[in-house]
Amino acid sequence: MELLTALCLLCFFYLTYYLYKLVLQRTNHCCYMLGYECYKATEGRRLDTELCASIVFRNKNLGSEEYRFLLRTIVKAGIGENSYAPENVIRGKEERPELIDSLTEMDQIFFETLDNLFAKTRISPQEIDILVVNVSLLSCVPSLTARVINRYKMKSNVKAFNLSGMGCSASLVAIDLVQQLFKTYNNAFAIVVSTESLSANWYCGNEKSMILSNCLFRSGGCSMLFTNNKALKHRAILKLKCMVRTHYGSNDEAYDCCIQMEDGHGNRGFRLTKKLVNAAAQSFTINLRVLGPKMLPLWEIIRYIILSFAQRRKSKRASLDEELTAAIPNLKTGAEHFCIHPGGKAVIDGVGKSLGLTEYDLEPTRMTLHRFGNTSAGSLWYVLGYMEAKKRLKKGDRIIMISFGSGFKCNTCIWEVMKDMKDGNVWKDCIDEYPPNAVVNPFMEKYGWLDR
Structure with a gap:
């Protein structure tokens, strides 16, 4: 007994x-965002029409055909006159970049955004348990995380991770890493810094597929603070609901569509091919097969399954567009806001069309591309900042973030808004000007003769 x-x-x-x-x-699985800070460069680095043209014309490797191609690309890119270029490019050193140029560029982005973030959240750098820095095109010794740790004298047991080569989708990769670490570390604080190093990667050759990167990529970045401490839930602005990562690198065309390389003359740059849009569509479709059941209500899942089955029976040999349309459910039933990576006008148009989004849905992404350009891994947070500055984000709203990156990767996540968000952030001095009544491109007026 x-x-x-x-x-x-x-x-x-x-x-x-x-x-x-x-x-x-279960408690450790939660991931709250306490704050984020986007970087805004000084006025002296603003890439207006005159400065942009002077940078283009001083490239002696370009001929009349390349000039015409650049003009058409710039006109169609959807970027305005207020984005920012690296300081060494402004000074005319793009052909002879030095390591100090790249490090100075990183220091400016890191320390300005982190200083503001620590001040806003009232969290000390010595309280940080996890630090993740993602910069794809710069890997130095000591690491970039070490530069941050040294600057803020962080504690000796901080867990530091330096991610490189992850492309424009690296920000969500870094957040996924934090989310996984939160399962092990209780009541922890984590910092994620997402940006890109452009100083040593400005292309100075004449290959059209590599010139494109100069037309799209601009200086910018973001620092974010996260915690899994439920006692700080009342201070959180966002809560991570789910994350889905898709890697389409097994497909050769997708792998090659977005790649760093040297041209035939040894000029290093970033090649973007016409296969990029198709790679984005295919990887996005695969991603949504996993994301859909996690975010959609049951009735929408059932409706989607019935319609997909009926469409497959109707046409077993559908075109690619029909297949993609059939494979994508109505995401508006699972999210109120769409935060899409502003990788370029073609990608934005493609995602918008496939998801049946309105211009209101796409406005934050289009305006971010127009104002700041493609700032690589930091771009999503400028889009979020636009929504916040426009006071669109209300408590209980859901935000879907969609990002694409080299590899080829499509990463998505769902956030829940924890409180009404209305900070003007990096947009505060210009938000009233957006969206503009008409988008005028001065390049066409001043340099239209090149296209004749």
Whole structure:
């Protein structure tokens, strides 16, 4: 009898411990964002029409055909006159970049955004448990995370991760890493810094597929603060609901469509091919097969399954567009806001068309591309900043973030807004000007003769 009682007590204590562990594990799964800060360069680095043209014309490797191509690209790119270029490019050093140029560029972005973030959230750098820095095109010794740790004298047991080569989708990769680490570290603070190093990667050759990067990529970045401490839930602005990462690198065309390389003359740059839009569509479709059931209501999942089955029976040999349309459910039933990576006008148009989004839905992404250009991994947060500055984000709203990056990757996540968000952030001095009544491109007026 005593043995039976002992066994029952042992089972009871084990069950209690197991349930406690499950509850604790569930608590650690939460990921709250306490704040974010986007970088805004100085006025002296603003890339207006005159400066942009002077940079183009001083490239002696370009001929009349390349000039015409550049003009058409700039006119169609959807970028205005207020984006920012690296300082060494402004000074005319793009052909002879030095390591100090890249490090100075990173220091400006890192320390300005982090200083503001620590001040706004009232969290000390010495409280940070996890630090993730993602910069695709710069890997130095000591690492970029070490520069941050040294500047802010962070504690010796901070867990530091330096991500490189991850492309424009690196920001969500870094957040996924934080989310996984939160399962192990209780009541922790994590910093993610997302940006790109352009100083040493401004292309000075004449290959058209590599010139494109100069027309799209601009200086920018963002620092974010996260925690899994539920006691700080009342201070959070966003809560991560789910994350889905898709890597389409097994497909050769997708792998090659977005790649760093040297041209035939040894000029290093970033090649973007015409296959990029198709790679984005295919990887996005694969991603949504996993994301859809996580975010959509049951009735929408059932409707989508029925319609997809009916469409497949109707046409077993559908075109690519029909296949993609059939494969994508109505995401508006699972999210109120769409935060899409402003990788370029073609990508924005393609995502908008496939998801059936309105111009209101696409406005934050289009305006971010127009104002700041493609700032690579930091771009999503400028889009979020636009929504916040426009006071669109209300408590309980859901935001879907969609990002694409070299590899080829499509990463998505869902956020829940924890409180009404209305900070003007990096947009505060110009938000009233957006969206403009008409988007005028001065390049066509001043340099239209090149296209004749």
